[in-house]
Amino acid sequence: MFRASLLLVFFLLPTVMFGQRTLSLSLPAAPREQVAAGGQSTPPARQPVPSKVVTLDEAIALALANSPSIKAARTQIQQSQADETTANLRPNPVLSGDTQFIPVFSPSQFPENVEQYDVGLGYTFERGRKRQNRLQAARDQTAVTKSQVADSERTLTFNVAQEFINALLAKSILEFAEENLKDFEQTVDISQQRYKAGDISEGDYLKIKLELLQFQTDVSSARVAKVQALGNLRQLLGYASVPRDYDVAGDLAYQPLTARLEDLQAKALSDRPDLRAARQGVTAAKSQIALAKANGKQDVDLIGNYSHTPGLNSLSWFVSIPLPIFDRNQGEKARTRYALTQAELTEKAGQETVMTDVTNAYETAATNQQIVQLYMSGYLKQAEDSRDISTYAYKGGAATLLDFLDAERSYRATQLAYRQALAAYMLSLEQLRQAVGSRSLP
Numbered sequence: 001m002f003r004a005s006l007l008l009v010f011f012l013l014p015t016v017m018f019g020q021r022t023l024s025l026s027l028p029a030a031p032r033e034q035v036a037a038g039g040q041s042t043p044p045a046r047q048p049v050p051s052k053v054v055t056l057d058e059a060i061a062l063a064l065a066n067s068p069s070i071k072a073a074r075t076q077i078q079q080s081q082a083d084e085t086t087a088n089l090r091p092n093p094v095l096s097g098d099t100q101f102i103p104v105f106s107p108s109q110f111p112e113n114v115e116q117y118d119v120g121l122g123y124t125f126e127r128g129r130k131r132q133n134r135l136q137a138a139r140d141q142t143a144v145t146k147s148q149v150a151d152s153e154r155t156l157t158f159n160v161a162q163e164f165i166n167a168l169l170a171k172s173i174l175e176f177a178e179e180n181l182k183d184f185e186q187t188v189d190i191s192q193q194r195y196k197a198g199d200i201s202e203g204d205y206l207k208i209k210l211e212l213l214q215f216q217t218d219v220s221s222a223r224v225a226k227v228q229a230l231g232n233l234r235q236l237l238g239y240a241s242v243p244r245d246y247d248v249a250g251d252l253a254y255q256p257l258t259a260r261l262e263d264l265q266a267k268a269l270s271d272r273p274d275l276r277a278a279r280q281g282v283t284a285a286k287s288q289i290a291l292a293k294a295n296g297k298q299d300v301d302l303i304g305n306y307s308h309t310p311g312l313n314s315l316s317w318f319v320s321i322p323l324p325i326f327d328r329n330q331g332e333k334a335r336t337r338y339a340l341t342q343a344e345l346t347e348k349a350g351q352e353t354v355m356t357d358v359t360n361a362y363e364t365a366a367t368n369q370q371i372v373q374l375y376m377s378g379y380l381k382q383a384e385d386s387r388d389i390s391t392y393a394y395k396g397g398a399a400t401l402l403d404f405l406d407a408e409r410s411y412r413a414t415q416l417a418y419r420q421a422l423a424a425y426m427l428s429l430e431q432l433r434q435a436v437g438s439r440s441l442p
Contacts, residue, residue, distance in 0.1 A: 066238030128297030
């Protein structure tokens with residue numbers, strides 16, 4: 001009998017030890033948000049306080065100040081201003097000198113002073129106001145460049161606003177998910193007490209516990225989405241401009257759209273930098289036509305020359321002007337006329353693009369506003385009341401688990417859809433601001 005018991009312990013001991021080792025390896029460490037030992041739930045981990053919080057206006061200012069592409073575009077303005085300096089330069093005078101009749105091969109003639117010395121000064125007088133036309137053409141091109149840079153800044157501003165709204169949406173969803181998790185953990189605690197008291201079955205209690213996993217997953221997903229949204233925004237702001245643990249200030253907020261389409265279109269026609277660049281392009285093309293005509297005028301070269309010969313000092317003047325028989329700058333004159341036609345058509349196309357952009361953005365904003373107003377008209381309150389009634393009834397034993405879970409899911413879906421609709425509406429307002437070309441809408 002003793003030998004049989006000893007053999008039984010010998011065969012069971014490895015199995016027990018192996019089973020304990022396997023069990024200890026397969027159990028994951030319980031997260032801080034999950035249910036702790038003894039069935040008690042722990043509150044979600046507190047989020048660290050960000051070291052810097054930026055508003056939308058601050059984010060736009062940081063992006064405009066730190067964007068390498070914008071900095072590179074701004075150098076084009078400086079290049080154009082340098083072209084103005086070049087265009088305003090006058091021709092340099094020409095200093096000339098020569099020595100003639102030097103008796104290199106007859107050294108004996110040096111004392112006879114047979115050599116001649118000449119010193120001359122020449123200058124080209126530009127006709128047709130060439131310098132003034134060059135300067136005006138360069139200034140007009142600088143104005144076009146400034147408007148093009150402003151248009152690049154307009155695009156960057158919209159991109160920053162878009163990522164900022166995405167960050168606000170991720171922040172709102174995370175706060176909502178954490179609030180839902182906290183409320184549902186209380187429901188799990190109450191369900192555990194009801195299960196111990198025999199008010200609900202073990203199957204219903206396990207379903208509640210499994211539903212808690214969805215809330216915990218929502219929190220984790222929301223945290224990842226917020227980190228990604230802040231990372232995308234930080235790329236536009238400049239990694240060195242904000243710390244790693246920064247955050248965005250503000251919440252998703254509804255601001256009614258009261259401006260009329262006609263007012264927005266009129267403002268866009270006057271403020272859009274790309275359209276302004278197209279109009280300035282017409283002016284620049286006209287300046288190029290004037291410059292081409294001026295370049296067709298022939299310049300006058302005037303040279304004054306002082307000569308010294310043995311026993312005689314003399315002063316000579318030389319004037320030369322090309323005869324415009326073949327080259328009258330005909331090709332450049334024709335090209336600039338075609339360039340003017342191109343600029344005028346580009347301006348017309350730009351006007352049509354502006355009108356279309358404003359119309360599309362306005363209709364999108366109006367439609368998204370209607371969707372947000374639908375949620376605010378009563379659907380949000382109805383979903384919240386339905387959830388609260390079902391929760392109260394379930395805790396009191398007057399509602400089934402299926403009704404409670406269905407009301408909880410409907411409330412979550414409605415709240416998430418409302419937040420997404422509100423973010424879409426705010427983004428459509430930013431698109432409208434981009435289409436108008438101004439941060440302030442009439």
